[in-house]
Amino acid sequence: MLLEYAAIATMIFVTALVAVIAIVLGVLFGPKRPTDKKSMPYESGMNPIGPGTRRVPVRFYLIAVLFILFDIEVVFFVPWALVFKQFVSQSQGFFVFAEMTTFIVILLVGYIYAWKKGALEWE
Amino acid sequence: MTQTDFFTLLPAILLTLWACALLLVDVFTPGAHKGRTAFLAALGLAFTLGVTFLQPGEYTGFNGMVVRDGFANFLISLFLLTGLLGVAVAYGYLRRMGIERGEYYSLMLFSIVGMMLMAQATDLLVIFIALELLSIPLYVLAAFAYPNTASEEAGLKYFLLGAFSTGFVVYGIALTFGATGATSIAAIVAATAAGVANKALLLSGAALILVGLGFKTALVPFHMWTPDVYQGAPTSVTAFMAAGAKAAGFAALIRVFSSAFPALAADLTPILWALAALTMILGNLVAIAQSDIKRMLAYSSIAQAGYILMAFVAFGSDLARPVAISAALFYLVAYTVSSFGAWGVVISLEKEQGKDLQIADYAGLGKKFPWLAAAMTLFMLSFTGLPPTIGLIGKLYLFRAALQGGLYWLAIIGVVTSLISAFYYLRVVLTMYMKDGQPDVARETWLTATIVFSALATVIISLFPAPLFDWASRALLMVMK
Numbered sequence: 199m200l201l202e203y204a205a206i207a208t209m210i211f212v213t214a215l216v217a218v219i220a221i222v223l224g225v226l227f228g229p230k231r232p233t234d235k236k237s238m239p240y241e242s243g244m245n246p247i248g249p250g251t252r253r254v255p256v257r258f259y260l261i262a263v264l265f266i267l268f269d270i271e272v273v274f275f276v277p278w279a280l281v282f283k284q285f286v287s288q289s290q291g292f293f294v295f296a297e298m299t300t301f302i303v304i305l306l307v308g309y310i311y312a313w314k315k316g317a318l319e320w321e
Numbered sequence: 322m323t324q325t326d327f328f329t330l331l332p333a334i335l336l337t338l339w340a341c342a343l344l345l346v347d348v349f350t351p352g353a354h355k356g357r358t359a360f361l362a363a364l365g366l367a368f369t370l371g372v373t374f375l376q377p378g379e380y381t382g383f384n385g386m387v388v389r390d391g392f393a394n395f396l397i398s399l400f401l402l403t404g405l406l407g408v409a410v411a412y413g414y415l416r417r418m419g420i421e422r423g424e425y426y427s428l429m430l431f432s433i434v435g436m437m438l439m440a441q442a443t444d445l446l447v448i449f450i451a452l453e454l455l456s457i458p459l460y461v462l463a464a465f466a467y468p469n470t471a472s473e474e475a476g477l478k479y480f481l482l483g484a485f486s487t488g489f490v491v492y493g494i495a496l497t498f499g500a501t502g503a504t505s506i507a508a509i510v511a512a513t514a515a516g517v518a519n520k521a522l523l524l525s526g527a528a529l530i531l532v533g534l535g536f537k538t539a540l541v542p543f544h545m546w547t548p549d550v551y552q553g554a555p556t557s558v559t560a561f562m563a564a565g566a567k568a569a570g571f572a573a574l575i576r577v578f579s580s581a582f583p584a585l586a587a588d589l590t591p592i593l594w595a596l597a598a599l600t601m602i603l604g605n606l607v608a609i610a611q612s613d614i615k616r617m618l619a620y621s622s623i624a625q626a627g628y629i630l631m632a633f634v635a636f637g638s639d640l641a642r643p644v645a646i647s648a649a650l651f652y653l654v655a656y657t658v659s660s661f662g663a664w665g666v667v668i669s670l671e672k673e674q675g676k677d678l679q680i681a682d683y684a685g686l687g688k689k690f691p692w693l694a695a696a697m698t699l700f701m702l703s704f705t706g707l708p709p710t711i712g713l714i715g716k717l718y719l720f721r722a723a724l725q726g727g728l729y730w731l732a733i734i735g736v737v738t739s740l741i742s743a744f745y746y747l748r749v750v751l752t753m754y755m756k757d758g759q760p761d762v763a764r765e766t767w768l769t770a771t772i773v774f775s776a777l778a779t780v781i782i783s784l785f786p787a788p789l790f791d792w793a794s795r796a797l798l799m800v801m802k
Contacts, residue, residue: 314348
């Protein structure tokens with residue numbers, strides 16, 4: 199059984215090898231003429247406005263948590279929607295619908311709570 | 322969801338709905354009236370308790386993933402009682418400490434739902450979900466005195482170690498699944514009986530589940546978090562956590578080990594033996610060195626877990642198991658009422674967050690507040706296992722169960738450590754009556770009611786233990802097929 203994995207192992211090894219060779223060749227033979235502009239974190243992007251370790255407002259954190267919550271809610275909707283018709287054809291539509299309604303109502307409570315607590319306000 | 326499914330989870334469903342509603346009521350309640358949510362929470366708990374009594378009986382729901390048998394009904398009632406006492410001690414305390422935020426009671430209700438599911442689960446995955454549902458609100462509650470640093474530290478510590486121990490449970494479940502191809506207790510039993518289960522894997526799985534549940538019940542050597550968390554958390558949370566989370570951990574431990582793993586008893590009994598002995602010895606010995614009452618009670622709660630585990634060590638014997646389960650259930654009730662009483666006294670002396678928590682601060686209580694000191698004496702006697710308290714009767718049942726299982730040495734360790742424990746419990750009594758001091762206490766109706774209720778229950782059940790013990794003896798596990 200382990201032999202079946204040999205092909206995958208070979209592929210991982212070859213991929214890694216190719217990547218390492220490409221990097222090593224570049225380091226060995228590539229010309230290096232650094233300037234101030236080139237050494238910036240984003241060479242052709244925005245100019246940095248401070249060090250990378252400065253403090254970030256926690257608002258981002260709250261919004262991110264809320265996003266994960268409601269994102270997962272949507273993730274649950276999709277498989278439910280896909281099998282919904284099968285359940286309807288077995289005349290269990292109401293049952294499945296009620297289950298999802300329960301789920302949404304519980305999330306709705308959380309939503310109202312987050313709203314009233316001001317978690318959705320920027321300032 | 323069929324009607325049976327509905328009745329199986331009826332208490333949990335009711336309490337979940339109530340907790341959600343409470344959360345909404347809370348956000349629409351102005352800050353000065355947050356105390357109202359306490360009354361609503363108590364109402365919901367009392368209502369659920371009533372429904373549980375009116376609608377007992379045995380149900381199996383969700384394809385055998387949850388059951389409501391005598392065992393579950395007993396524990397559900399105990400958890401609801403824990404909740405009611407928890408609300409009662411918290412009501413005045415939160416106001417006094419200036420941390421009266423409405424989420425407290427919703428979080429508590431959610432945690433109680435988790436505890437109920439722990440007692441009802443007959444599938445390892447449901448136990449995992451119940452464990453999380455029980456723990457996550459407790460992590461938040463432990464840090465509830467934010468921005469008090471001790472409380473924040475307690476919350477973070479509890480969260481990190483709790484998440485770590487949950488990892489053990491999940492790994493144990495995975496190994497058990499690897500060994501038997503199933504997570505439901507009935508299928509594990511079937512696979513073990515058919516001899517298709519890989520024994521080494523199954524044993525590792527059972528051991529890892531034991532580690533995780535040992536963390537929740539604070540067994541040595543998984544007890545490290547207990548003193549710090551109990552000390553740092555707001556005292557009302559500690560009271561609730563000490564009684565509820567421990568009982569829930571034991572509920573799952575008893576259900577899983579006596580239903581799913583009796584075939585492994587020969588290998589697991591020595592492990593449980595060592596855990597029980599270590600817990601009793603270390604809990605009681607370290608408690609002696611404590612000068613802070615919250616830490617002392619934390620170590621005492623570790624030691625009490627050791628006594629409950631002691632009865633359960635011989636879980637493989639068909640003769641000893643029912644005796645052990647009823648003794649453990651009885652003792653959980655005994656521990657719940659006595660510990661709520663003791664924590665109630667601690668709360669009435671703690672006028673400011675973290676103040677007056679040394680045992681030395683109890684000096685003079687006997688002269689100035691004789692009734693309060695008498696109640697505290699009663700709870701200390703109950704923890705020690707002296708008459709006239711429920712603790713004595715509970716310990717008698719536990720020792721009887723241990724002897725029934727042939728655990729003579731363990732019973733001897735239990736008796737000796739009980740004697741040792743008398744030293745630090747009675748030191749509190751001695752300080753209250755023999756030393757001079759000017760203690761001051763907060764007077765709150767509901768706190769007083771809790772202490773009076775606990776004191777009465779401690780004495781009355783010790784005089785008439787038969788009804789409760791009969792109930793505990795009838796609270797049997799449903800046989801899984």
